[in-house]
Each structure stands twice: as C-alpha cells, then as structure tokens.
Amino acid sequence: MAFTDLKNMLEGKTEPNFERAVFISENPHHNSKYTYRAFQNSITEQLQVIQNLIKANDKSDSIDFGAKANENGRFKLADIRYLPKEKKELYRKALSNWAVFKYITDTVFIKSTFLTYYHAPYSYATSDPFGMKDWGNSQVMNLLISEKNQGNCFALTALYKILSDRLNADARLCTAPQHIYIQHKDPKGQYYNVELATAGHPGDGIIQTLTYTPSEAIMSGIALRDYDTKQSIGLCLVNLAKSYEHKFKTKDNEFMLRCAELALEHDSLNLNALLLKQQVLDARVTEYANKHRLNSITQLKKDTTIKATVSKLEKHTALLNSLGYRQMPTDMQEMILNQFQSEPNHWNHKTRNPKPFTSIKVQDPKDEEYWTLTAGMFQEVFEPKKKETYGHYTLNTTTGKITAMDTNKLKGFIIDPVAFAYDFGARMYDARLGRWLSLDPLQAKYPGLSPYNFVANNSIIFKDFDGRDYQIVVDKASKTISIVATYYVNDKKTEDLAKQAASEIMLSNAAFSFKEENGEMYKINFQLDVINTNSSNKFEPINRAEDNKKGNSISELNSEDFNFEVKKIDKNLDASTIQGLTSFGERINTDLTKTGVGDDNRIQTIKHEILHTLGVDHPNGLTSAKINKETINAILSYPSLTNKKEGTTSISLTKGNSNETMANYEQDQQPEVEVKSENATPLKGKVVPN
Amino acid sequence: MRPNENCNLTDDKKNMPTHVWHIWFCSCLTSQSKMPNQKSQITKHTVWFLCIFTVLSFDNCFAQFNNPQPRVPSPSEVFQQQQSRIEQQNKQLMIQFGNTPPPTQEDIIAGQQRQMQGKAPLQTHQEQIQKEMVLLLKEADQKTKVQNEIDYYNSPDFLNDQPYYLNAKDFIKEMLEDKRPLSIKDAYYKSESAYGNLLLSHDEYNKLIISNANFIKQWLKENGYKLTDSEALHYGIQKFMSDTLYIRIDGKLVGHMPYYYDYIDYIAKDDRRNYFVTKTLATGTGQCHTFPVTYLILAEALGIAANLAYNPRHSFIRYKNKNNAVVNYETTVDRFLADAFYLQTLPIMAKAQKNKLYAFSLTKKQVVATVLYDMAANFAREHWLADKIFITECMKIAKPHFPNQEYINGTESYLNKIIYAETLNTMAKEKGITDAADIEKYPDLLKAYTDYYSYMEKVNNLGIQDFPESEELRMMEYADKKGRLQTAKKINSKEKKTLFIK
Known part of the structure; x- marks a missing residue:
C-alpha cells in the first residue's frame, strides 16, 4: 500500500508531496495506526509557535527593500539583483527558515500574562544515530510522538523540510553519503547549508571531507546534491525499505529491492537507493555463499543458481565505483561512531593522504605536504586505486570485475551506509576545523558564516492571552454598555449549539442596567457572534481567535491532537456529563459529540464556558450558566477596582489607566474598551436588575 | 600608451x-x-x-x-x-x-x-x-x-590605441583556430602589450623565460633529478618560484630569489599592470592570477603539462602525477591542497564544481581562450566599453572553447555584468529613473532588466555565488594589513629587478 502510494506520486498519478510521502513511508512502522489528518494536525501545531516566532522577529516593515541610483544616476548591479518585491519575498523566506531552524534547534519561550511555557528543542539521537536500535529514531513521527524529542539526521531534516514547505520558504533537501541536510537562501539570495544535528552551517568542503566523498562523486551527481519534490519521494522509498528491514529483521528481501529499483527508475543518481540495492544484492550473495560454503568469487560465478545475482552485484558495484562512491574506511567509521575526541596532529596528514610526488624524493618534507581541512585526521585526497572494496566484495577498478570476497560478518558495513544518520558532531565540526592558515587574501576563510545573521534572534514570544477576550463598548450618548465577543467554530453542529447558547445569554439584554452614582442609567447589552470557519484545519478556530482581540474559539480536541495549549478533555467522565474547559480565557474545548446527552446539556455547557471567556468565575456553583448581577459585575469590572462587598464597579474608559491595583491581576488583563464618547470620566456605579 | x-x-x-x-x-x-x-x-x-x-x-x-x-x-x-x-x-x-x-x-x-x-x-x-x-x-x-564619449572615441588617444588590441585579438584567435602554434607565453604577452607600458620588452620577456627554464633544468641536474621525469620538472618549477636556489655556471655560484606575494593593489584596481605576468616576471612579485600563469609559462618552456583551475576569484595549478592522480598545487604558498580545501571557500560550491566551474582543469587551449577575457577587461579599463564590439567579439571567440562551462571565468562574468549595467543605466538615466521600483513601469527598461536578471539566475543556478559581504571586508582588511607591513619593510614590489644573484 505504502509502496503503491509512493509509486503513484513518482509516476505522476498523484501529486508528489513530501509531507505525505514521509507519513506514508513511516506509518507502517507504527502498524499504520495513525491517520494522515492527525499527522498534518501535529505539523500544524508545530507551526503555531513558528509563526509566532516569525511575527516576533519580522522587521520587514522597517526595512527598505528598494534601491536608488547614486549621485551619477547609476544603479549598482548588486543592489538591483532583485527588485523590491522579490527582495521582500527573499526576506520572508529566509526569516521563515530561520524560525523553523530556531524551533528545531533551540528553546523557544512563549510568555503570556498567566504563565510562561517553552518548547524545548529536538535533539540528535546520539545513542542510536543510524536507527539500528530503534528505527523510529530515523522518523519524523517519532519526533512528534516521543517525549524524548530525539531523532537522527533524516528525522530532523525531514521535519525542517515539511515545516519550511508549509511556509512556502523553499528550503531544499541535500544529501551526501550517510548524510542529509538542508540548503536555503539568505535574504540576499545566496545559498547556505543548514545542519540540524549540530545547528551549524558547514561549507561544502567540510561535508565532502567528513562524508569521505571524492570529487568524482560530486562531479557525477551522487553526492552533495539537492533534491526536488519528486526526487525526495525516492528518499522516502529508501526509508520505507529500511523500515521493512528493521521490522522484519532482514537485509535481503525482494520488497526492499523493488523500493531501490523504483527509486532509481526515477532518479538514477539517488545514492541511498544505489546503496540499498548494493546492500540487498550483497546480502543475498553472501548469505548464499555462507549457506553453501562457497569461499571464492570464482566458485560463486560458476554456481548456476547464484551467478546471475553475482553478475548483477558485479555490474552494480562497478557502477558505484564509476560514479565515484568510495566506502568509508573502517577506522574512519569507528572514529565517527566513537566520536573521536583527541586533538588532531596537524602534521599527521602524511599517513592518511597519498603523496603528491611518487617518483622523486623531495629535499624537504614540507615540499610534499598536503594542507587539508581536518589537519590529517581523515583522508581528503583520493587517488585511483586498482582495487576498491564495497561491502564483502573487492572490485578490480580497471576491469570492473569482482575479484575477491570476504564473507566474514565482521567485515563490510559497520555503519549503515544506506541510512541518513551521520552527525558531524560538535566535536568534529568545531571552530578549529573552520580555521586554517591564510594562503592568499582571496582564500582567507573565516568560520561563523550563517544565513541567519540578519535576524534579531528573538526566541521569546509574547502571547496576548489577556484572559478576557471580549470588548466593552461604552456609548455615553445612547447610554449603553455593550459586551462584545466573537466565537469561532468549525462545524455546523457546534455553530448551531453555540448560537443557541449566545442567544440565551443575550436574553439578559435589558435585564440589567448599570446605575451610575449620579443616578444615570446605562443599558447593558450582550453582542455575541458565532462564526463558522468551515476549515479543514481543526485548529483554525484557535488561530482566528488569537488574531482577534475579542475572539474566542469553541473546539472539540482530543488527546491525539498533540495540542499542548488546550486543556484536554477527559473522556472517562460520567456518561451524562459533558466536559467543557476554557484555557487562557479564550479557548473552549468540549466534547460536544459525546453521545447519550441532550442538546440542552450541550447548550448549557457552552453557555458556562462562554461566561468563563467573559471573565466570570464560578460564583454560583460549578455548573451554573446563570446570568445575574454578580455575573455582569464580574464581566464589567476590572478586578483591580471591584469592591465586591459594596458591589461597586468602576469602569475605566481608558484601557490601562487604573489607579488602583490588586496584587493578583495585572493591568493588561483588562478587556478592550472602546469609548464612543469624548468624556473619559470613569463610570462609577453598580449593576442593578431592571 | x-x-x-x-x-x-x-x-x-x-x-x-x-x-x-x-x-x-x-x-x-x-x-x-x-x-x-x-x-x-x-x-x-x-x-x-x-x-x-x-x-x-x-x-x-x-x-x-x-x-x-x-x-x-x-x-x-x-x-x-x-x-x-x-x-x-x-x-x-x-x-x-x-x-x-x-x-x-x-x-x-x-x-x-x-x-x-x-x-x-x-x-x-x-x-x-x-x-x-x-x-x-x-x-x-x-x-x-x-567632454563627451563621442569626442573620446574619436580622439587619437583611442583611435591610435585600438589597432593594438585588434591585432592582439586576431593573434590569439589564430592560435585558437590552429593557424598559429598554441603558446600561453605569447598569448599573454600579446594581450598585455596591447595595454602597453609594460615592464619588459618582448625580447626581455622571452629571454627571461628561457633563462628561468635553463636555471630550473640546471638546478634539477645538479640535485640529481632526471629531466625526463615530469614530476621532477614540476618540483623544479615549484622550488624555483618559492625558494632561493643556487647553481654553478662555469664554476661560479649563481642564485635565484623566490617570488613573493604583492599585497599592494593585488586586485589591480589602481594599476592594471599588477595583473600582468610581465609585471611578475619583471619584479618577482605577483598574486594568485599571475603566479599560476608564471607556472604555466615555465611548464610550457620545460615541455610538461600543467593545468589552470579556478576557484572563486582565485586560480591555481593542477597536474597529474605518475599515479595518474590529479594534484592541486597552490602557487601562493607552495603547498598541495585537497579539493575539499578549495570547496570550503564559499558556503556552497559543490554544485559549481559539478558543473565544472570550480576546481576543474582547463586545457591549454582554454587557458589561451581566457586571455581574450583578460584582454577585454584590460580594454575596458583603458577605454571602457566603446561600442562594445571589441569586448563582445573577444567573448564570442572564447566562448566555444568552454562548452557546458559557461561562466567558468570570473572575468567573463565581470564583462557581461558591465555590459548589462551600461545598457540598464543608460536607459534608466534617459528616463530619469532613480528608484528601482520604477523599472517595472517601462517595458523596454524592464526588458533590459529581465535580460540581466535571467543571466544572473542562470549563473546562480549553476552554483556560482558571491562572497558574503563579511568575507569581502575581512579579505580587504587582511590585504590592507599585509600591504602596510610590506610598505613598512620598504619592499618595493613594483620595481623592475632581476631575481638572479650573481
């Protein structure tokens, strides 16, 4: 099923979509128990914070994206590389990518008047970088579900890509052997690499070195290459195969081979698919050799059962070699796994890199010295060799024939070359590696280049949860005080019920008045609107409420919705009880679809929660939805000025202009007050029934 | 001149x-x-x-x-x-x-x-x-x-100078068409002499190159290296350019001093001749453009193969050793560098390398073709664009020698950009436009802008990027500091002198 879905995307029968492809390739690992809708909602939830991060750091209104000619009337070409509109769009995309990067790699604080909470960064699963212990560590879903918030390169990078795509920010996936990373443009349109595991921006040279990539591999297009949407589906196919491998504990299965071949059919330079195919064929031939005790390649080539597979393996290995792929040496693999920490010997390069001179003796050892990025820690200079080893087999690079084999199970891959798992590691990728001697002013290179230098890097978001998402409108001319609020819902049933509840509250209109101390009487009116967002996004009512100072939301969200900003409904309550919860004074969550309860019950629950959003506590018992003068008093009054004993309320007509405060509340808890009057003298009086 | x-x-x-x-x-x-x-x-x-x-x-x-x-x-x-x-x-x-x-x-x-x-x-x-x-x-x-451009381009200054450039262009064109022997040495001299006021006459230039090559051969012989071994000859050039060497001629000790980097006006902004190989040969100082050219000329004189390769605003030498492996030789520091070292220059470069634009060996013919770009840039320094015919002709002659490698040469990109800039700015000035946002209002100006934009998109999509601004500033500061040191030490890098010690 997953294979077919991905195949349809590759063949254009359905639209290629990376987010969906990731879900399709990962869900089987979880026995397909999740819905795509839930996956999407979870991603949307991540976006809430990211979008607020963008808002908090967006300086585009104060930036001049234009360009002017100089005093000679000439434009500088660099200034008009992009016209103002496009420059602004580049800024938006770069800022969006920064926000995604920040969200994944750093702690983001969300501060509201009630509390401060934070979103912790995702971290690299150093204990299981290749997903060998738990393939889930390679999955985006694992990042979203697991409390550990851990994942390897693919999980972190794919999550980045998905979030960036949602924001239309044009980040692209790139791969190197055993590694996957992101590239995107900075506001000037220049690309940078983004490495999630180390939260860094390595140059291509570093990536080439640390992934043991010869230049031939770059030239052939299998390494340090980017993927478009369709090509990225091929990556998901490989992951599907690896998921199968881990689930069924096999390295050789026809399904895995089909995944590799389908990916290669649409992208012949997908190195991971090439290596997956290599792995399957290698495992197949090796297993046969061990089973039948065939100890030499010659025997295998003569065996009528396996010789066809051997031939396939041989051709495929020769192809890998011709494309420039070289298997990372065992000692380098071990270093990577053990996170090699010792100081590199700067002059140790000789032992790892071949000498430039092969037929002469130089007078000074420095005359044949190679300068390398890792100061000799890893081999960086590649020379053609007559033999190259891939897995259990040695290839004669001249003839393209396998000439030797070693089926000892300790040989071959230590790390999984197919998996995207390579973490450069903070210890390996550090400023020291970024420093090298200056050769020439034009070659001087400094670490610390980043595409995010333009951002203020504010990771604190202030949320305007003022606790009272409604508006008081005082009209002195018509002697009316209006209580105005809007409720967003997402389905017809909730809309009908909410409108009923609002109508019942509005029946109180003209039932109460506000009597000023001087005897003037003000009518009190509720104006409660219910708006159906009709959105496929479950969180749309919450989004709309956030953007509206007098906005609130009524939703039905479950524990699977991964929503940490809404109190979750307890589904195990009394069958006749509908639970309603109000979070942050504006988000109502209630299980309106619960069966076995009547609509009247539902309406009363909504009324109760609406009153909470208007600032009412539980004055008359836990479940009451009654409107009385105490209710109106609570709605109208600023807590700081209410003298509840005397029942006196003072409504300041200037927001935030209170002279008295109570310790428990802050001034910004006051509702929005709109005054249709030039006279800003506070109204002092009390609520009375008509 | x-x-x-x-x-x-x-x-x-x-x-x-x-x-x-x-x-x-x-x-x-x-x-x-x-x-x-x-x-x-x-x-x-x-x-x-x-x-x-x-x-x-x-x-x-x-x-x-x-x-x-x-x-x-x-x-x-x-x-x-x-x-x-x-x-x-x-x-x-x-x-x-x-x-x-x-x-x-x-x-x-x-x-x-x-x-x-x-x-x-x-x-x-x-x-x-x-x-x-x-x-x-x-x-x-x-x-x-x-007083106006027409006056200048009709003046003796320009009209008397142009034939030298045209002659040099035809000379190099004949080399590229195999009508004349391919020679890096001659191509560069012809190009530089069109600019004029060189520090070496043609005769001095040729004699100096022969003397240098003979010195290298003698040094190799005296130190036990075989002149038939290409690796030895490469080693000889490397030592000659970077170290003080001595040989014996008729029993007398003769030395040769090394070349060194000239930080003062290293991008030839003040004096275009700082970009010339004649200047390097005459003074013993140069930079990452002239040192590799000097190497190529010496390799040509010694009969061994050496290739030029580009990196962003840089060039270096590549050649194959006896193992058939390509080695990168950095002339400015006399060291061998891994490919990845060069690839670390800008935030991303792999795509450009894949497109054979960086760290990729140029053939001898391609090197001669690039001389046309240099010469066009010299012309622009001396006479600006004129009617653009000379510059575009140079580019047109060179281009076919870089199939699927367009934009490999940074000078070519520079020339394209100044042509686009001139067209755009002339039009903008005629229309009195000083705000970029107004470009879209005029179809013809928008077309000119779109041409430039499309060109840049093509270049960028091949993987070519600019240096980040911070890097530019640091490089300038570095060169400035080194230049002041050079001045403080009273090293006259522009003075014609012999490097031979007799």
Missing part, C-alpha cells in the same frame, strides 16, 4: 616651438592613468601653470638676448632711454605680478584708429597671456577630460 615605449624625448621633438615642447613633456608626466576622467584636475592645472610660467620666463630671457647694443647716446637721449627702460621694466613687473599696465599714448592712438576702422580693440598683454593660457589648458584638457 604604446607598447613598450617609455616617455623618452625624440629628435623631432627638439624642433618644436618652445611652448609646444613643454606641453608634450607635461602631458607625459601627467598621463599616468588610462581611463578618461581619472586625472587629478588640480595636479594637471598646477603642472600646466608651472609650464606656462616657465614658458613666459623663457621667452623673456630670449627677448633680452635679442635686444641690439645701443650707440653712445646724448644726455637727453639717455634720459629718454632711461625713462623708456623704467617704463618697460615697470610694465613687465606689473605683468609678472598679475597686473595690467596702463596703456601708452601709442596704445591709445592705435586703439582709436582701430575703432574708427571698425576693428576690435587690441588685447592687452595680460589679456593675450590669459587667452593663451586658456588655449593651452583646453589643449591639455582634451587629452584626459572627456
């Missing part, structure tokens, strides 16, 4: 009238810069004023020598003569100090007669001098001040 000629006086110059002789000499002194509008007006005017002042003094000396000897006068005659002499001296003194002497009786009568005849009054002596000064200034001005 003409190829390989210094500012020397020739015989025919001596027969010119005095003031004209002065004008010519002063123009030699002041013609340092090649670009119109680049001269210092103050300097020029000062020089001219001094010339004129000298001229005036000189003329006065001649006038005194030409006066006839007087007979013995009578007392009244003596008195009159004395009065006349005093008057004359006063008049001259007045003129010298910038004052207008009063008209004599004869002047007044002559003026009245001229008026009656309807003729314009005679100018005073001061007026005459001032008029001549203005004429002289205008004449000098024409050499360096562009």
Whole structure:
C-alpha cells in the first residue's frame, strides 16, 4: 500500500508531496495506526509557535527593500539583483527558515500574562544515530510522538523540510553519503547549508571531507546534491525499505529491492537507493555463499543458481565505483561512531593522504605536504586505486570485475551506509576545523558564516492571552454598555449549539442596567457572534481567535491532537456529563459529540464556558450558566477596582489607566474598551436588575 | 600608451616651438592613468601653470638676448632711454605680478584708429597671456577630460590605441583556430602589450623565460633529478618560484630569489599592470592570477603539462602525477591542497564544481581562450566599453572553447555584468529613473532588466555565488594589513629587478 502510494506520486498519478510521502513511508512502522489528518494536525501545531516566532522577529516593515541610483544616476548591479518585491519575498523566506531552524534547534519561550511555557528543542539521537536500535529514531513521527524529542539526521531534516514547505520558504533537501541536510537562501539570495544535528552551517568542503566523498562523486551527481519534490519521494522509498528491514529483521528481501529499483527508475543518481540495492544484492550473495560454503568469487560465478545475482552485484558495484562512491574506511567509521575526541596532529596528514610526488624524493618534507581541512585526521585526497572494496566484495577498478570476497560478518558495513544518520558532531565540526592558515587574501576563510545573521534572534514570544477576550463598548450618548465577543467554530453542529447558547445569554439584554452614582442609567447589552470557519484545519478556530482581540474559539480536541495549549478533555467522565474547559480565557474545548446527552446539556455547557471567556468565575456553583448581577459585575469590572462587598464597579474608559491595583491581576488583563464618547470620566456605579 | 615605449624625448621633438615642447613633456608626466576622467584636475592645472610660467620666463630671457647694443647716446637721449627702460621694466613687473599696465599714448592712438576702422580693440598683454593660457589648458584638457564619449572615441588617444588590441585579438584567435602554434607565453604577452607600458620588452620577456627554464633544468641536474621525469620538472618549477636556489655556471655560484606575494593593489584596481605576468616576471612579485600563469609559462618552456583551475576569484595549478592522480598545487604558498580545501571557500560550491566551474582543469587551449577575457577587461579599463564590439567579439571567440562551462571565468562574468549595467543605466538615466521600483513601469527598461536578471539566475543556478559581504571586508582588511607591513619593510614590489644573484 505504502509502496503503491509512493509509486503513484513518482509516476505522476498523484501529486508528489513530501509531507505525505514521509507519513506514508513511516506509518507502517507504527502498524499504520495513525491517520494522515492527525499527522498534518501535529505539523500544524508545530507551526503555531513558528509563526509566532516569525511575527516576533519580522522587521520587514522597517526595512527598505528598494534601491536608488547614486549621485551619477547609476544603479549598482548588486543592489538591483532583485527588485523590491522579490527582495521582500527573499526576506520572508529566509526569516521563515530561520524560525523553523530556531524551533528545531533551540528553546523557544512563549510568555503570556498567566504563565510562561517553552518548547524545548529536538535533539540528535546520539545513542542510536543510524536507527539500528530503534528505527523510529530515523522518523519524523517519532519526533512528534516521543517525549524524548530525539531523532537522527533524516528525522530532523525531514521535519525542517515539511515545516519550511508549509511556509512556502523553499528550503531544499541535500544529501551526501550517510548524510542529509538542508540548503536555503539568505535574504540576499545566496545559498547556505543548514545542519540540524549540530545547528551549524558547514561549507561544502567540510561535508565532502567528513562524508569521505571524492570529487568524482560530486562531479557525477551522487553526492552533495539537492533534491526536488519528486526526487525526495525516492528518499522516502529508501526509508520505507529500511523500515521493512528493521521490522522484519532482514537485509535481503525482494520488497526492499523493488523500493531501490523504483527509486532509481526515477532518479538514477539517488545514492541511498544505489546503496540499498548494493546492500540487498550483497546480502543475498553472501548469505548464499555462507549457506553453501562457497569461499571464492570464482566458485560463486560458476554456481548456476547464484551467478546471475553475482553478475548483477558485479555490474552494480562497478557502477558505484564509476560514479565515484568510495566506502568509508573502517577506522574512519569507528572514529565517527566513537566520536573521536583527541586533538588532531596537524602534521599527521602524511599517513592518511597519498603523496603528491611518487617518483622523486623531495629535499624537504614540507615540499610534499598536503594542507587539508581536518589537519590529517581523515583522508581528503583520493587517488585511483586498482582495487576498491564495497561491502564483502573487492572490485578490480580497471576491469570492473569482482575479484575477491570476504564473507566474514565482521567485515563490510559497520555503519549503515544506506541510512541518513551521520552527525558531524560538535566535536568534529568545531571552530578549529573552520580555521586554517591564510594562503592568499582571496582564500582567507573565516568560520561563523550563517544565513541567519540578519535576524534579531528573538526566541521569546509574547502571547496576548489577556484572559478576557471580549470588548466593552461604552456609548455615553445612547447610554449603553455593550459586551462584545466573537466565537469561532468549525462545524455546523457546534455553530448551531453555540448560537443557541449566545442567544440565551443575550436574553439578559435589558435585564440589567448599570446605575451610575449620579443616578444615570446605562443599558447593558450582550453582542455575541458565532462564526463558522468551515476549515479543514481543526485548529483554525484557535488561530482566528488569537488574531482577534475579542475572539474566542469553541473546539472539540482530543488527546491525539498533540495540542499542548488546550486543556484536554477527559473522556472517562460520567456518561451524562459533558466536559467543557476554557484555557487562557479564550479557548473552549468540549466534547460536544459525546453521545447519550441532550442538546440542552450541550447548550448549557457552552453557555458556562462562554461566561468563563467573559471573565466570570464560578460564583454560583460549578455548573451554573446563570446570568445575574454578580455575573455582569464580574464581566464589567476590572478586578483591580471591584469592591465586591459594596458591589461597586468602576469602569475605566481608558484601557490601562487604573489607579488602583490588586496584587493578583495585572493591568493588561483588562478587556478592550472602546469609548464612543469624548468624556473619559470613569463610570462609577453598580449593576442593578431592571 | 604604446607598447613598450617609455616617455623618452625624440629628435623631432627638439624642433618644436618652445611652448609646444613643454606641453608634450607635461602631458607625459601627467598621463599616468588610462581611463578618461581619472586625472587629478588640480595636479594637471598646477603642472600646466608651472609650464606656462616657465614658458613666459623663457621667452623673456630670449627677448633680452635679442635686444641690439645701443650707440653712445646724448644726455637727453639717455634720459629718454632711461625713462623708456623704467617704463618697460615697470610694465613687465606689473605683468609678472598679475597686473595690467596702463596703456601708452601709442596704445591709445592705435586703439582709436582701430575703432574708427571698425576693428576690435587690441588685447592687452595680460589679456593675450590669459587667452593663451586658456588655449593651452583646453589643449591639455582634451587629452584626459572627456567632454563627451563621442569626442573620446574619436580622439587619437583611442583611435591610435585600438589597432593594438585588434591585432592582439586576431593573434590569439589564430592560435585558437590552429593557424598559429598554441603558446600561453605569447598569448599573454600579446594581450598585455596591447595595454602597453609594460615592464619588459618582448625580447626581455622571452629571454627571461628561457633563462628561468635553463636555471630550473640546471638546478634539477645538479640535485640529481632526471629531466625526463615530469614530476621532477614540476618540483623544479615549484622550488624555483618559492625558494632561493643556487647553481654553478662555469664554476661560479649563481642564485635565484623566490617570488613573493604583492599585497599592494593585488586586485589591480589602481594599476592594471599588477595583473600582468610581465609585471611578475619583471619584479618577482605577483598574486594568485599571475603566479599560476608564471607556472604555466615555465611548464610550457620545460615541455610538461600543467593545468589552470579556478576557484572563486582565485586560480591555481593542477597536474597529474605518475599515479595518474590529479594534484592541486597552490602557487601562493607552495603547498598541495585537497579539493575539499578549495570547496570550503564559499558556503556552497559543490554544485559549481559539478558543473565544472570550480576546481576543474582547463586545457591549454582554454587557458589561451581566457586571455581574450583578460584582454577585454584590460580594454575596458583603458577605454571602457566603446561600442562594445571589441569586448563582445573577444567573448564570442572564447566562448566555444568552454562548452557546458559557461561562466567558468570570473572575468567573463565581470564583462557581461558591465555590459548589462551600461545598457540598464543608460536607459534608466534617459528616463530619469532613480528608484528601482520604477523599472517595472517601462517595458523596454524592464526588458533590459529581465535580460540581466535571467543571466544572473542562470549563473546562480549553476552554483556560482558571491562572497558574503563579511568575507569581502575581512579579505580587504587582511590585504590592507599585509600591504602596510610590506610598505613598512620598504619592499618595493613594483620595481623592475632581476631575481638572479650573481
């Protein structure tokens, strides 16, 4: 099923979509128990914070994206590389990518008047970088579900890509052997690499070195290459195969081979698919050799059962070699796994890199010295060799024939070359590696280049949860005080019920008045609107409420919705009880679809929660939805000025202009007050029934 | 300036009238810069004023020598003569100090007669001098001040210079068409000589290269290396350029000093010749453009293969060793560098490398083709774009030699950009546009902009990016610091000298 879905995307029968492809390739690992809708909602939830991060750091209104000619009337070409509109769009995309990067790699604080909470960064699963212990560590879903918030390169990078795509920010996936990373443009349109595991921006040279990539591999297009949407589906196919491998504990299965071949059919330079195919064929031939005790390649080539597979393996290995792929040496693999920490010997390069001179003796050892990025820690200079080893087999690079084999199970891959798992590691990728001697002013290179230098890097978001998402409108001319609020819902049933509840509250209109101390009487009116967002996004009512100072939301969200900003409904309550919860004074969550309860019950629950959003506590018992003068008093009054004993309320007509405060509340808890009057003298009086 | 000629006086110059002789000499002194509008007006005017002042003094000396000897006068005659002499001296003194002497009786009568005849009054002596000064200034001005482009491109300065460039272009074109032997040495000299004012004559250039090659061979022989071993010859060039070496000629010790990096004006912004291989050979100093070219020329002289390769604003040498492995040799520090080292120069470079634009070996023919780009850039420095024909022709001749490797040469990109800039800015100026947001309002201007934009998108999509601004600043600061050190150590990197120690 997953294979077919991905195949349809590759063949254009359905639209290629990376987010969906990731879900399709990962869900089987979880026995397909999740819905795509839930996956999407979870991603949307991540976006809430990211979008607020963008808002908090967006300086585009104060930036001049234009360009002017100089005093000679000439434009500088660099200034008009992009016209103002496009420059602004580049800024938006770069800022969006920064926000995604920040969200994944750093702690983001969300501060509201009630509390401060934070979103912790995702971290690299150093204990299981290749997903060998738990393939889930390679999955985006694992990042979203697991409390550990851990994942390897693919999980972190794919999550980045998905979030960036949602924001239309044009980040692209790139791969190197055993590694996957992101590239995107900075506001000037220049690309940078983004490495999630180390939260860094390595140059291509570093990536080439640390992934043991010869230049031939770059030239052939299998390494340090980017993927478009369709090509990225091929990556998901490989992951599907690896998921199968881990689930069924096999390295050789026809399904895995089909995944590799389908990916290669649409992208012949997908190195991971090439290596997956290599792995399957290698495992197949090796297993046969061990089973039948065939100890030499010659025997295998003569065996009528396996010789066809051997031939396939041989051709495929020769192809890998011709494309420039070289298997990372065992000692380098071990270093990577053990996170090699010792100081590199700067002059140790000789032992790892071949000498430039092969037929002469130089007078000074420095005359044949190679300068390398890792100061000799890893081999960086590649020379053609007559033999190259891939897995259990040695290839004669001249003839393209396998000439030797070693089926000892300790040989071959230590790390999984197919998996995207390579973490450069903070210890390996550090400023020291970024420093090298200056050769020439034009070659001087400094670490610390980043595409995010333009951002203020504010990771604190202030949320305007003022606790009272409604508006008081005082009209002195018509002697009316209006209580105005809007409720967003997402389905017809909730809309009908909410409108009923609002109508019942509005029946109180003209039932109460506000009597000023001087005897003037003000009518009190509720104006409660219910708006159906009709959105496929479950969180749309919450989004709309956030953007509206007098906005609130009524939703039905479950524990699977991964929503940490809404109190979750307890589904195990009394069958006749509908639970309603109000979070942050504006988000109502209630299980309106619960069966076995009547609509009247539902309406009363909504009324109760609406009153909470208007600032009412539980004055008359836990479940009451009654409107009385105490209710109106609570709605109208600023807590700081209410003298509840005397029942006196003072409504300041200037927001935030209170002279008295109570310790428990802050001034910004006051509702929005709109005054249709030039006279800003506070109204002092009390609520009375008509 | 003409190829390989210094500012020397020739015989025919001596027969010119005095003031004209002065004008010519002063123009030699002041013609340092090649670009119109680049001269210092103050300097020029000062020089001219001094010339004129000298001229005036000189003329006065001649006038005194030409006066006839007087007979013995009578007392009244003596008195009159004395009065006349005093008057004359006063008049001259007045003129010298910038004052207008009063008209004599004869002047007044002559003026009245001229008026009656309807003729314009005679100018005073001061007026005459001032008029001549203005004429002289205008004449000098024409050499360096562009009153408009048409004047400049019709001027002798340009018209007499152009044939040298055209000739060099044809010369290199013939090499590329196999009508003439391919020679990196000759291609570069021809190109640089079109610019002119080189530090080496053609003869000196050729002889120096032969001497250098012979020195290398001798050194290798004396140190036990085989001249048939290409690796040894490469080693010889590397040691020759980076170390002090000694050989024995007829029993005497002869040495050769190494080349060193010249940080002062290393991007040839002030003097284009700092980008020339003739400068490096003549002075022993250079940078990442001229050092690899020097290496290539020496390799050519020694008969071994060496390739040029580019990196962002940089070039280096590549060649194959006996294991058939390509090695990268960095001429500026005499070291071998891994590919990844070069690939770390900009935030991303792999795509450009894949497209054979960075760290990729150029063939010998491609190197000769790039000389056309250099020459076009030299032309632009000297004469700006002119009618763009020369520059675009150079690019057109070179381009086919880089199939699927467009934009490999940074100079080619520079040339494309200045052409786009000129087209755009000319149009924008005509329309009075000073805000980029207004470009979209004019279809023809938008088309010109779109052409530029499409070109840049193509370049960027191949993986070519700019240096980040912070990197540019750091590089400039580094070069500036090193340059000041160089100056403090009184190392004259522009002085022609022999590197041979005898």
